[in-house]
Amino acid sequence: MEYVRLGPSELKVSRIALGCMSFGDSSRGFTGWTLDDAGAEPIFRRAIELGITFWDTANAYGYGTSEEIVGRAIKKYTRREDVVLATKVYFPMHDGPGGSGLSRRAILEQVDASLTRLGTDYIDLYQIHRFDPDTPVEETMEALHDVVKAGKARYLGASSMWAWQFSKMQYIAELHGWTPFISMQNQYSLMQREEEREMFGLLADQGVASIPWCPLAKGRLARPFGEQTKRFDTDPIGRRAFGKGDQPIIEAVQKVAEGRAIPMAQVALAWVLANPVVAAPIVGVTNSRHLADTAAALDVRLTGDEIRMLTEPYTLRQPTGF
Numbered sequence: 001m002e003y004v005r006l007g008p009s010e011l012k013v014s015r016i017a018l019g020c021m022s023f024g025d026s027s028r029g030f031t032g033w034t035l036d037d038a039g040a041e042p043i044f045r046r047a048i049e050l051g052i053t054f055w056d057t058a059n060a061y062g063y064g065t066s067e068e069i070v071g072r073a074i075k076k077y078t079r080r081e082d083v084v085l086a087t088k089v090y091f092p093m094h095d096g097p098g099g100s101g102l103s104r105r106a107i108l109e110q111v112d113a114s115l116t117r118l119g120t121d122y123i124d125l126y127q128i129h130r131f132d133p134d135t136p137v138e139e140t141m142e143a144l145h146d147v148v149k150a151g152k153a154r155y156l157g158a159s160s161m162w163a164w165q166f167s168k169m170q171y172i173a174e175l176h177g178w179t180p181f182i183s184m185q186n187q188y189s190l191m192q193r194e195e196e197r198e199m200f201g202l203l204a205d206q207g208v209a210s211i212p213w214c215p216l217a218k219g220r221l222a223r224p225f226g227e228q229t230k231r232f233d234t235d236p237i238g239r240r241a242f243g244k245g246d247q248p249i250i251e252a253v254q255k256v257a258e259g260r261a262i263p264m265a266q267v268a269l270a271w272v273l274a275n276p277v278v279a280a281p282i283v284g285v286t287n288s289r290h291l292a293d294t295a296a297a298l299d300v301r302l303t304g305d306e307i308r309m310l311t312e313p314y315t316l317r318q319p320t321g322f
Contacts, residue, residue: 001014001015001016001050001051001052001295001298002014002015002298003015003051004209004279004280005279006125006155006182006183006209006211006279006280007182007183007207007208007209007279008182008207008208009155009182011084011124011125011154011155011182012084013053013054013084013211013279013280014051014052014053014054014084014280015273015279015280015298016050016052016054016280016281016283016294016295016297016298017052017054017055017056017086017211017280017281017282017283018043018044018047018052018054018055018056018282018283018284018291019056019213019282019283019284019285020055020056020057020061020066020069020070020284021034021057021058021061021066021284022034022035022040022043022284022285022286023035023036023039023040023057023061023062023065023066023069023070024036024061024062024063024065024066024069025062025063025065026062028062028063028064028065033286034062034066035286036069037069037072037073039286040069040073041073041077042288043285043286043287043288043291044073044077044078045077045288046288046291046292047291048077048078050291050292050295051295052291052295053078053082053083053084054083054084054086054280055070055083055084055085055086056086056087056125056185056211056282057070057085057086057087057088058087058088058089058091058127058129059087059088059089059091059093059110059113059114059117060088060090060091060092060093060129063093064093064113064117067087067114067117067118068117068118070085070118071117071118071119071120072119074118074119074120075119080120083124084124084125085118085120085123085124085125086123086124086125086126086127086157087114087118087123087125087126087127088126088127088128088129088159088185089102089106089107089110089111089114089126089127089128089129090102090128090129090130090132091129091130093110093113098110101132101134101135102128102132102135102139102140102143103132103135103139103140103143104139104140104142104143107140107143107144107147108143108146108147111123111126111147111152111153112152115152121151121152122151122152122153122154123152123153123154124153124154124155125153125154125155125156125157125182125183126144126147126148126152126153126155126156126157127156127157127158127159127183127185128140128144128156128157128158128159129159129160130159130160130161130322131158131161131162131165131166131169131322137168137169137172138172138176140169141169141172141173141176141178141179142176142178144156144178144179145173145176145178145179148179149179155179155182155183156179156180156181156182157181157182157183157184157185157211158181158183158184158185159184159185159186159213160185160186160187160213160321160322161322162198162322163198163199163201163202164198166181166184166199166202167202169181170206170208181208182208182209183208183209183210183211183279184199184203184208184209184210184211185210185211185212185213185282186199186210186212186213186321187212187213187214187319187320187321188210188212188213188214188215188272188275188278188281189212189214189215189216189217189221189268189272190217190221190249190252190253190268190271190272190310190311190314191217191220191221191246191249191250191314192214192217192317192319192320192321193314194316194317194318194319195210195319200275200277203277204276204277209277209278209279209280210275210277210278210279211278211279211280211281211282212272212278212281212282213282213321214321215268215269215272215281215282215283216265216268216269216283217246217268220246220250221249221250221253221264221265221268222263222264222265222268222290222293223264224250224254224264225246225247225250225251225254245315245317248313249310249313249314251313252309252310252312252313253267253268253310255309256302256306256309256310260300262296262300263293265290265293265294265297266293266294266296266297266300267297267300267302267306267310269281269283269294269297269300270297270298270300270301270302271302271307271310273297273298274302274307
């Protein structure tokens with residue numbers, strides 16, 4: 001495993017992050033494909049064996065049950081000091097005034113709830129899950145700064161918004177001497193490259209790291225076109241995000257993979273890792289075998305011809321996920 005500093009910070013993370021949306025009580029979230037403690041155990045164990053110590057979850061995953069499973073896994077399989085733990089705040093947890101969004105009340109209430117579920121007294125990377133148009137940016141950034149000053153979070157990150165929104169939040173933090181974001185968790189893959197237009201240039205200019213979600217396009221880039229999985233059949237969000245227009249991209253990934261005799265996932269992930277702004281793609285799996293494939297992508301160096309083959313089929317599209 002390789003390790004890298006996250007943005008301008010001294011925080012070192014594994015270059016592959018374990019996405020924990022796959023873990024949770026299936027009756028309280030993404031029914032049909034999430035894993036409970038027993039189902040998640042081999043994945044956590046394999047992650048530790050591979051040196052994947054950057055674990056990313058969110059309060060909204062399984063309405064808190066993902067955080068609970070992650071917290072128990074840390075106690076059972078590793079040590080808190082050996083894991084870089086990331087979680088998020090924004091999406092609804094309950095109908096009360098502190099149940100969603102990025103108001104001061106919501107942030108202070110939800111960070112305490114996450115700490116309780118995770119069974120820890122600090123979060124390494126506390127991220128806003130989306131931009132909140134209903135809350136003044138000053139209120140959000142000051143509340144997040146207070147969370148850091150209270151020792152409840154070490155660093156701050158953001159996720160999935162327009163570049164102007166991220167720039168505004170960073171500017172407000174700088175203006176008031178508050179804690180800025182060190183990372184942006186944005187959607188990026190061979191099938192969704194719209195972040196290349198503005199966001200990546202902004203991140204490079206400010207020295208902020210990208211930790212992309214969905215680098216394998218919810219598994220579409222890890223299997224031949226038309227091949228379905230249980231998650232594909234039961235995940236309505238993923239089914240809406242991609243369509244038949246992506247067939248040439250998937251076929252290009254398959255062709256490069258067959259030429260190298262390696263899994264498609266390694267090719268698709270190696271392409272994401274080659275972007276200099278990307279620190280650590282977030283990969284969620286439901287089978288421990290797939291983690292080894294993702295880690296092996298670190299050793300794949302694509303040629304210029306392969307990169308052209310992979311990128312040429314892309315067509316302009318609307319950004320998705322925010």
